[in-house]
Each structure stands twice: as structure tokens, then as C-alpha cells.
Amino acid sequence: MSEYDERHIPVLPGPVMDLLAPAPGEVVADVTVGLGGHARMFAEAIGPEGVMIGLDVDADNLATARSRLSGMPCKVLLEHENFIDFDDVLSEHDVAGVDVLFADLGISSLQLDDADRGFSFRREGPLDMRLDRRLGRQAVDIVNSMREDELSDLIYFNSQERFSRRIAKRICQVRREGRITTTTKLAEVVCGALGVNPDSRKSKIHPATRVFQAFRIAVNDELGALGTLLQKAAVWLNPGGRFGVIAFHSLEDGLVKRDFRERKNEGVYELVTKRPVIAQPEEREVNPRSRSAKLRVARRIGGEGGLMD
Numbered sequence: 001m002s003e004y005d006e007r008h009i010p011v012l013p014g015p016v017m018d019l020l021a022p023a024p025g026e027v028v029a030d031v032t033v034g035l036g037g038h039a040r041m042f043a044e045a046i047g048p049e050g051v052m053i054g055l056d057v058d059a060d061n062l063a064t065a066r067s068r069l070s071g072m073p074c075k076v077l078l079e080h081e082n083f084i085d086f087d088d089v090l091s092e093h094d095v096a097g098v099d100v101l102f103a104d105l106g107i108s109s110l111q112l113d114d115a116d117r118g119f120s121f122r123r124e125g126p127l128d129m130r131l132d133r134r135l136g137r138q139a140v141d142i143v144n145s146m147r148e149d150e151l152s153d154l155i156y157f158n159s160q161e162r163f164s165r166r167i168a169k170r171i172c173q174v175r176r177e178g179r180i181t182t183t184t185k186l187a188e189v190v191c192g193a194l195g196v197n198p199d200s201r202k203s204k205i206h207p208a209t210r211v212f213q214a215f216r217i218a219v220n221d222e223l224g225a226l227g228t229l230l231q232k233a234a235v236w237l238n239p240g241g242r243f244g245v246i247a248f249h250s251l252e253d254g255l256v257k258r259d260f261r262e263r264k265n266e267g268v269y270e271l272v273t274k275r276p277v278i279a280q281p282e283e284r285e286v287n288p289r290s291r292s293a294k295l296r297v298a299r300r301i302g303g304e305g306g307l308m309d
């Protein structure tokens, strides 16, 4: 298991607490409990009468969350599950609805920094990229088996990388000489396709950033999972319940934005955030992960509880 890093700081802690406003005795579902940073704040706010349900697909992170949440005043239920099944988890625990539902999408810094997980192009490791190690398919399988046109589409749709065709072509050329099995090799192939030297590039973004994002999204079906979560959320939120999502790229944020707007038009939600909340310069300075974070919050119409504009 990865060592818990004391430097881990949850993203946008102030806005998350202000806008989701967990209150004593409420039921909170943190469906990406991660290292338990946000969950600890929720748990303290809901107190001894509250129930805190935490889910994560990553067994290591869940174990860290378990130890960090031990001794919290509320009832804590943690499950190694994908949030697409959060409704089943609630049913199994006889929870009929939630007052706060929260998702902080993507990966944690520990996952990114662990070379063995294969998420980072900066650290040599196997091309794995599974958030849930119970999954069968890894990035190495996709990179080495997909047809060129499929690879190009995957890269384009999951990252909007405009040179997706060129990159897919290069991947197919290189793999004819031997399988691409490591993160650094894939990064080298991408740089080769784009004709750039990552060290001399002026842009702060490494040329392989988007391609790695694209494969990670595909391995974990991240957009499909978010779509399912958005659908189920509307059903499982109690009247007055608050739903917050932190997204880290425009594909995710776009899905959340459209879903909240549609449900607002249907009279299901009201928008607590008209625009996404982003980190202030002080937070961006100390927590680089916060720089691309966008928080949106909606409130299930009905009931007296929760936040009003």
C-alpha cells in the first residue's frame, strides 16, 4: 500500500463545505473518498447522528481513508465499489436517500506519483492505468491491440488532442517493432510523433499529458461512469439534498454542466453554482492539483433543508 502523504490537501475545501453545507445528522455519500480528505470534513460536520458513506475503486486509497476516518464522530461505511453502483451500496445499508452527494473526480496525487500504477509519463512504470486493479484491461492492452483509426478516435474524443491521427500512426509503426509496455516509452512515442523534445518545449504542458489522459479515461470508462453517476444522483438525493462534483478537464465539466442545466429546466435541480467555482491564487500556489479543478453544485428541489441562493 502506498504511504499516506501528510502533504495531501483536499481541493477547494472551503467552497465544498460552504456550498454542500453538511449539517448535523445528515447522510453524506462521498463516492470518491480517496484519501479521506473531504470525507473527514464531512464526517466532523454531520456529527454523531450523521452517516458517512465512502466509496472508492482503489483498494489502497480506501485503506488510507479507513484509517483516517477511524474515530470520526459519525457512523462511517466504506466500500470498495465503483460509484456507478452507489445506489446498490445505499440499498445494502438500508439508506433511502442522501443529503449530500460528492464526487472529486479523477486520480489522487498518490496514484499519480506511484510509478507502478502507470499514470505518469514522468516515471517509468508499466502501462497499467487501472484505478480499480480488479479490472481486466490495462492501457498496455489498448495501446498494443487497437486499430490505428480506433486509437486515433480514442485519443481525439478523450482528450481533444488535435494531432491524434499522427500519434496513432506513430504508435502503430513503433509497436510493429515490439510492444509498447512502459509509460516512458509511450511518452517517447508521442513526443516522436509530434516532433518535440519535452525538455525544450516552451509550453508548461508535457506533450504526452493529453494522450495519457485519453488512455486513462478509456481504461476506466471515466466518462461513462460519470454519466451513470449523474443519472442516479437525481434519483437518490433527498429533497433539498446537495450534489457537488469537482471536475479536472472540460469533458467531465461539460457533462456535469449539461446535466445540471437539463435537470434545472426539468424542475429537478436548482443551481447553487451558476458558474464553476475555481481555486483562489493562494490555493493554486500551495496545491498544484487545484489549478484545473472546477466545482459545480446543484440542489435537489423540494424540502426545507440545504442551501438556497
Ligand SMILES: C[S@@+](CC[C@H](N)C(=O)[O-])C[C@H]1O[C@@H](n2cnc3c(N)ncnc32)[C@H](O)[C@@H]1O
Pocket: 009, 010, 011, 031, 032, 033, 034, 035, 036, 037, 038, 039, 055, 056, 057, 058, 061, 081, 082, 083, 084, 104, 105, 106, 107, 108, 131, 225
Ligand atoms: C481526486 S481523488 C479523491 C480525493 C478525496 N476527495 C480526498 O480528499 O482525499 C479521486 C478518487 O476517486 C477514485 N475514483 C475514480 N473514479 C471512481 C469511480 N468511478 N468510482 C469510485 N471511485 C473512483 C480514485 O480511485 C481516487 O481515489
